[in-house]
Amino acid sequence: MIYKSPLSLLEGFIFAHMRIDVVSILPQLMQSWFADSIMKRAIDKSLVEIHFHDPRDYTKDKHKKVDDYQFGGGAGMVMMVEPLALLLDELKAKRKYDAIIYMTPDGIPFKQQIANRFSQFENIAIVCGHYKGIDQRIRDHYITHEISIGDYVLSGGELAAAVVSDAIIRLIPGVLNDGTSALTDSFQDGLLAPPVYTRPAEYNGWKVPEILTSGNLKGIDDWRHQQAVERTKQRRPDILGDE
Numbered sequence: 001m002i003y004k005s006p007l008s009l010l011e012g013f014i015f016a017h018m019r020i021d022v023v024s025i026l027p028q029l030m031q032s033w034f035a036d037s038i039m040k041r042a043i044d045k046s047l048v049e050i051h052f053h054d055p056r057d058y059t060k061d062k063h064k065k066v067d068d069y070q071f072g073g074g075a076g077m078v079m080m081v082e083p084l085a086l087l088l089d090e091l092k093a094k095r096k097y098d099a100i101i102y103m104t105p106d107g108i109p110f111k112q113q114i115a116n117r118f119s120q121f122e123n124i125a126i127v128c129g130h131y132k133g134i135d136q137r138i139r140d141h142y143i144t145h146e147i148s149i150g151d152y153v154l155s156g157g158e159l160a161a162a163v164v165s166d167a168i169i170r171l172i173p174g175v176l177n178d179g180t181s182a183l184t185d186s187f188q189d190g191l192l193a194p195p196v197y198t199r200p201a202e203y204n205g206w207k208v209p210e211i212l213t214s215g216n217l218k219g220i221d222d223w224r225h226q227q228a229v230e231r232t233k234q235r236r237p238d239i240l241g242d243e
């Protein structure tokens, strides 16, 4: 039986299938994230496949070196052009990529809207940098999107690639059990999510807001919206109205 999630019914298509190719010298840093929970389920259901590729397998250096000193001097090594070029050439010869993403703190800030767009892609490659980053010629000739997950520097792109992959994969129809729940996430409508509660309705004298147990659906919707607006005004006035 083909199970269609409410979201996929809404958009009129059966499950999309996505392939993500991750280029990394330390794939084990990322692999554990996909070995459990929602990500594992997405892979088990064949909604997404993730493949890891190590630039060390493409170096002609007998010591498997993939980095070198930067021209012009300065501290820090740079990932060399050739291993990455050979690897990406091989990937590109096999399929057409909708995006070849480079994870870098000087990229554009990753946002929910970008995740939404990427979740509709079929083939994505993500390049993880290390040390001082990758040779600029790879960025110039292969990379289509440069993405940062925040204004701080991580020791490698793997953690950032896992963040981006997770945010994309959970949006693929069929990945979340309740297909509509991704639509009510924070940021989806330019608002943070409202507070949520579960049983018991009273704990330690702390009561759940009465409206939520009233059965008044319209009232609940209005309350949630008003809470979301309030929270966003207080915490993230910069995103108010983003869509």
Ligand code: ADE
Residues within 6 Å of the ligand: 103, 104, 105, 147, 148, 149, 150, 151, 152, 153, 154, 155, 156, 157, 160
């Ligand atoms: N690599 C190192 N730091 C990063 C960041 N903040 N975002 C994306 N990739 C990175």
